[in-house]
Amino acid sequence: MTDSEAHKDDELVFLDEHESGPAIEAPRKSWRVLIVDDDPDVHSTTELALRNTLILNRPLSFLHAYSASQTRELLANEGDIAVILLDVVMENEDAGLRLVKNIREDFGMSETRIILRTGQPGYAPEIDAIRDYDINDYKTKSELTRNKLYTTLTAAIRSFDQIRAITTSRRGLDLIVHASAELMALHGMRNFAAGVITQIAGLLGLRPEGLVCAQDAMDEESPESGPTIIAAAGRHTALINQPLSSIADATLREGLLRCMRERQNIYDEAGTLLFFPSQASARGDMAAFLETDDRLDETDRRLLEVFCANIAVGFDNAALFSRLHAFAYYDQLSRLPNRTHFINQIDRRLANPDHAGFVLGLVDIDHFAETNDALGHLFGDRLLQEVATRLKQSLGSQVTVARVAGDTFGLLGPAERMSPSILIALFQEPFRVDGQDLMVSATCGLLNLADSNTSGAEALKDTNIALKRAKQRSRGEVSFFTRAMGIEIQERVMLLQALRHAFDNERLFLVYQPQVDLATRRVVGLEALIRWRAENGAFIAPDRFIPLAEHSGLIVNIGEWVLRVACHQQAWLARMGFGHVRMAINVSVSQFRHPKFPFVLRRAIEDSGADPACIELEITESMAMEEADFLLLTLNKLKENGITVAVDDFGTGFSSLSYLQRLSVDRLKIDRAFVNEITDSQRGSQIPEMVIQLGHRLGLSIIAEGVEDAAQAQRLQELGCHEAQGYHFARPMEIGPLLEWLQNR
Incomplete structure (x- = not known):
């Protein structure tokens, strides 16, 4: 190329040359370029040079401003500008540079590419300008030849298109995430499907006009069956719950069937058809139709592809949610609310x-x-x-x-x-x-x-x-x-809590009631009885708290404590000279059933040094009968250590003589209820007499509890009862007063 030819190519005034590219049918949209310069010739020559030019297969359209202030007015009403060709010097020496900040900060045009042009080379150093301002390119007007201007604009527009695509995708993905979250909050398949229409319309900035249809997975092979419209919006609302065949628009009807048959999205002039495959839903595959005024561009389509993939899972999740809701709120056996x-x-x-x-x-x-x-x-x-x-x-x-x-x-x-x-x-x-x-x-x-x-x-x-x-x-x-029931339950709960606290804080203690030989009035035994003194000094009756302890299981720990204390007291009394006095200890059903009970009893005896022959376990008659087979095995092991066994409250249950013989008990204890009536009439003494005679025939000792006066003691002695205990002889006493009482006798 000659120097003259090169110079000609560098001139700013351009001819209408064919090198701008092959003629292509103009697409629907153009790239908008804003020229900002106070020289009208720059506007005309730039537009002339780029006339009929295609960049990335799209034409250019131009906007013009001749000052910074005019540019601000224009940008306040115009958008979607790809490139701004900006003069540095206009109203003043740095008007262009100041305008850059307005464009970026005030108008928020971060995607638009700014090419700074100056007719005074060296006035604003390129490095400083690019460093201090958000400028994408810096050129002097003399170097912007036709080819270089085309190249510079192409690079700027390509950059703008890529940045806008990224921004649009990011914004679209944010919308998809938001739409998905909104949809997941909807309960039920129909609500979810209706939400899909609304969210797609919002994603594309359209009015919600469309419908969703689904093929029942159980019937999709049946030729007479067809998809059902499960959700609709806008002018299609009346079609909800109708078969797809009820759609009057044949094009729409066939489009939905084709979408489901080909299992892919379809974009055409009639609208957008989206396919949602189903893996787990009771509903089969689904298709949605949305009215779109124009053909969607590639960015919109990519967003819809992502949305469809995401929401296809959402449809299955909605079905899963419905099933989980049924599991959470309905009994699966009876189909009733749970x-x-x-x-x-x-x-x-x-x-x-x-x-x-x-x-x-x-x-x-x-x-x-x-x-x-x-x-x-x-x-x-x-x-x-x-x-x-x-x-x-x-x-x-x-x-x-x-x-x-x-x-x-x-x-x-x-x-x-x-x-x-x-x-x-x-x-x-x-x-x-x-x-x-x-x-x-x-x-x-x-x-x-x-x-x-x-x-x-x-x-x-x-x-x-x-x-x-x-x-x-x-x-x-x-x-x-009734309210009384509620109060009773509350009192029981409060009493149980207080009992736990009392046990943990040693508010429980033992008293001992002497048992005497009726013939000699000699003390032969003691019954260990538990007492509870509340923090206010009041006593809580055993018949109130013992059933609570048994029901709650606390009786096992309390019973072990009673065993240890009673064994220690028997050993201490023996050292005080009363080694012949046996210690009777009540054992509950729960305590006796505990697998560690034999070990607990043996350890209590060994640790305390008590004489096993002076330890007697008292079990109730009902316990002896209901747990006879279990007791037989356990009592035989316990009796090998020398302890004795008494059946308490005898006569209140329905004893079997064979069980009494097999259990090898040592003593029967007549319940106080029968002792109270023993002197009232001849009939009142019949049950005690029968118990005493039974004991004699079985070779068992007989003891009566609750003896309140001399007449009762005398009558029991006449009937052949061996021993007795009750207020007539002594009240229950703590260990100190008991020792003094024993010594005085």
């Missing part, structure tokens, strides 16, 4: 002003465990299903029926539908299970919601108290909750 759901319904009813007219009930199947064990769990499950069906059908839709526990059903309904007579009548007819007629009874606890101003959980707890009270009275009973 305890959690039932409590929520009680809460809603309590929040209603008319709740006073409603009754809450618990129905417990009597002896269900025995039926389950005898006939099998499958039979038991079917029985529960039959009970659930009868409750729902008989009580009607006004009554909510739930399964709140294994064999316990909850009821909530108007008082007139929840009367005891109605509930009892439900179990007057047999239940048909596996071809068998089975009579079943039920025990019920009821609560008038007028008596409950708390929560559903508290109301259900009070109803359970009524149920337990009914069970205590008799199976098949119905009991209403």
Whole structure:
């Protein structure tokens, strides 16, 4: 190339040359270029040079501003500008540089590329300008030849397009994340599907006009079946729950079928069709239609592809959520609401002003465990299903029926539908299970919601108290909750807590009541009795706290403590000269059943140095009979150490003579209830006399408790009773006063 030719190519005034690129049909959009310069010739020559030029297959369109202030006014109303060709010197020497800051900071145009042009080379050093200002390129006007201007603009527009694509994708992904979160908060497949339409429209900046259809996975092979519209928005709303064939627009109808058949998204002039595959949903594959005014560009399509992949999982998650909701709130065996759901319904009813007219009930199947064990769990499950069906059908839709526990059903309904007579009548007819007629009874606890101003959980707890009270009275009973029941339960709980605290803080202690030989009035034994002195000095009766200790299991620890203390006191009394006096210690059923009991007893005797022959265990008659086989094995081991065994409260149960013989007990203890009546009449002494004669025939010693006066002692002696204890001889005493009493005798 000659120098003249090169110079000609560098001139700023350009000719309309063909080198700008091949002629291509103009696409829909153009790149917007803003020229900012106070010289009108620069505007005209720049636009002339780039006329009919395509960059990245799109034409250019130009905006013009002749000063910094005019540029600010223009930018306040115009957007989507790809490149700004900006003159450095306009109103003043650094007007262009100041304008850069306005463009970036005030107008937030971070994607737009800024090419700074100056006609005064060296006025604003390139390095300083690029370092201090967000400028993408810096050129002198003399070096911007036609080819270089084209190259510079191409690079700037390519950069703008890439940055905008990244920004749009990032913004779109943020919208997708937000849309997904919004959708996951929707419960149920239909709500989720409706939300998909709304979120896609929001993603694309469109009005929500569209629908979602789904093919039932169970019927998709059936030729007569077809997809169903499960959600719709805008002018398509009337199509909800209709078959796809009901869509009048044949193009739309065929498009949806094609979308599901080809399992891919379809973009055309009619709108956008999106495919959502399903892996786990009870619904099969789904397709959505959204009205789009224009063909979507590549960026929009990429976002929709990501959205569809994400939401396809969301559809399955919505179906999974529906199943989890069923597991969380419904009993899978009976298909009734479970305890959690039932409590929520009680809460809603309590929040209603008319709740006073409603009754809450618990129905417990009597002896269900025995039926389950005898006939099998499958039979038991079917029985529960039959009970659930009868409750729902008989009580009607006004009554909510739930399964709140294994064999316990909850009821909530108007008082007139929840009367005891109605509930009892439900179990007057047999239940048909596996071809068998089975009579079943039920025990019920009821609560008038007028008596409950708390929560559903508290109301259900009070109803359970009524149920337990009914069970205590008799199976098949119905009991209403009363305030007195609640107070009693609260007192029991508080008393149990106080008992634990008293035991931990050594507020329990032992007293000892002497046992005497009726013939000689000589002291032959002591019964260790537990006492509880509260912190205020008052005594709590044993018949109040011992049952609580047994029910809670605390009796095992308390019993071990009693054993150790009583054994130590027997050894101490022996050292004081009373080695012949035996120590009687009461043992509870829970304590005796404990596998470590023999070891605990042996260790207590060994650690204390007590004489095993002077240690006597007292067990109740009911315990001796109910636990006879177990006691036989355990007592034989214990008696090998030399201890003796007495049966307490004898005569209050139904003893078997064979068990008494096999157990090898040493002593029978006549209950105080019979001793109290022994002098009232001839009939009053019959049971003590029978017990004494029985003991004689079995070779057992007989001791009577609760002897209050000399007449009772005399009558017992006449009947042949060997020993006695009671206030007539001595009251229970602590160890210090006891020793003094023994020494005085």
